[in-house]
Amino acid sequence: SQEPAFGNRGMTLEEDINDTNEHYLVMNKAVIHKKPTPVQIVKVDYPKRSAATIKEAYFKQASTTDYNGIYKGKYIDFEAKETKNKTSFPLSNLHDHQVKHMKQVNEHGGISFLIVRFSLLNETFLLPSMKLFSYWESQYNGGRKSIPYSDIKEAGHLIPFKFQAKVDYLDVLDQLYF
Amino acid sequence: SQEPAFGNRGMTLEEDINDTNEHYLVMNKAVIHKKPTPVQIVKVDYPKRSAATIKEAYFKQASTTDYNGIYKGKYIDFEAKETKNKTSFPLSNLHDHQVKHMKQVNEHGGISFLIVRFSLLNETFLLPSMKLFSYWESQYNGGRKSIPYSDIKEAGHLIPFKFQAKVDYLDVLDQLYF
Ligand SMILES: [Mg+2]
Ligand SMILES: [Mg+2]
Numbered sequence: 154s155q156e157p158a159f160g161n162r163g164m165t166l167e168e169d170i171n172d173t174n175e176h177y178l179v180m181n182k183a184v185i186h187k188k189p190t191p192v193q194i195v196k197v198d199y200p201k202r203s204a205a206t207i208k209e210a211y212f213k214q215a216s217t218t219d220y221n222g223i224y225k226g227k228y229i230d231f232e233a234k235e236t237k238n239k240t241s242f243p244l245s246n247l248h249d250h251q252v253k254h255m256k257q258v259n260e261h262g263g264i265s266f267l268i269v270r271f272s273l274l275n276e277t278f279l280l281p282s283m284k285l286f287s288y289w290e291s292q293y294n295g296g297r298k299s300i301p302y303s304d305i306k307e308a309g310h311l312i313p314f315k316f317q318a319k320v321d322y323l324d325v326l327d328q329l330y331f
Numbered sequence: 332s333q334e335p336a337f338g339n340r341g342m343t344l345e346e347d348i349n350d351t352n353e354h355y356l357v358m359n360k361a362v363i364h365k366k367p368t369p370v371q372i373v374k375v376d377y378p379k380r381s382a383a384t385i386k387e388a389y390f391k392q393a394s395t396t397d398y399n400g401i402y403k404g405k406y407i408d409f410e411a412k413e414t415k416n417k418t419s420f421p422l423s424n425l426h427d428h429q430v431k432h433m434k435q436v437n438e439h440g441g442i443s444f445l446i447v448r449f450s451l452l453n454e455t456f457l458l459p460s461m462k463l464f465s466y467w468e469s470q471y472n473g474g475r476k477s478i479p480y481s482d483i484k485e486a487g488h489l490i491p492f493k494f495q496a497k498v499d500y501l502d503v504l505d506q507l508y509f
């Protein structure tokens with residue numbers, strides 16, 4: 154169950170997920186890693202007797218999602234986002250190629266989803282990508298540009314907070330897919 | 332079959348694999364991507380009216396392998412290396428945590444391997460990670476610090492060069508695992 158009363162304050166969703174993945178790895182439950190932040194490197198110095206220093210670089214848009222790996226023989230792929238919005242999740246947090254990537258993953262037999270944290274409510278949900286797609290498409294057909302909190306509560310799954318697995322999303326996957 | 336006679340000159344192994352993966356994606360055969368180069372970002376400028384500029388950063392050692400994704404429902408994970416050595420592949424090209432990662436992938440039901448290109452011979456091999464592990468361990472027990480070319484030719488699988496799939500490793504995986 155979600156326990157907002159202890160721990161976790163000031164930790165970003167990314168930090169919590171990285172800790173969780175580290176715990177899964179140590180417990181030999183799953184092998185899931187965050188991909189490095191994509192960076193376009195423009196200028197590098199190679200000083201004598203010390204490490205190469207990147208002197209000019211820019212953040213690039215990711216071509217896929219942030220996390221992937223393997224769990225119980227299945228390919229796992231997800232994006233994680235937190236919002237300070239209390240009433241909805243703005244779709245502008247995602248990019249078209251990320252959503253396209255999730256569709257490709259599903260087509261090839263993988264499991265893809267979104268983890269959304271409403272920071273101010275201290276609630277974190279897993280939203281299967283199939284549920285995301287209809288909201289994603291309808292925004293281009295005059296639909297709303299965000300997913301209401303109430304819809305995520307309904308179509309998504311509250312991810313339990315555990316002491317060792319702060320975002321215990323495998324617990325939700327077990328209920329949904331295994 | 333390998334056709335050193337056309338194309339491909341001056342392309343790095345990484346470029347060839349990226350092209351191959353792009354072809355697989357377009358053909359809807361597999362969803363496999365290279366992970367971004369891991370970078371430790373130290374200093375970022377946020378100029379008004381233009382993109383954030385990374386002013387100081389360092390290359391970090393990768394904690395996993397370079398490529399992963401999904402093919403026919405299976406989790407795929409590999410590292411790619413090229414060497415100018417003609418007689419052996421030096422194990423110093425790999426790191427301990429990369430090999431450990433490959434073991435974890437296998438344990439969880441994924442397929443992991445090494446792609447090795449002998450640049451000067453213009454030959455590229457797929458070596459299943461199970462074959463790699465024994466060489467990896469024996470280097471710590473007085474064994475040699477490299478894998479002989481002849482052993483890779485024997486234990487590995489020549490990856491065919493195709494016009495559209497310059498490093499057609501799925502062709503080898505089909506023979507080995509599907
Ligand atoms: Mg992200
Ligand atoms: Mg590498």
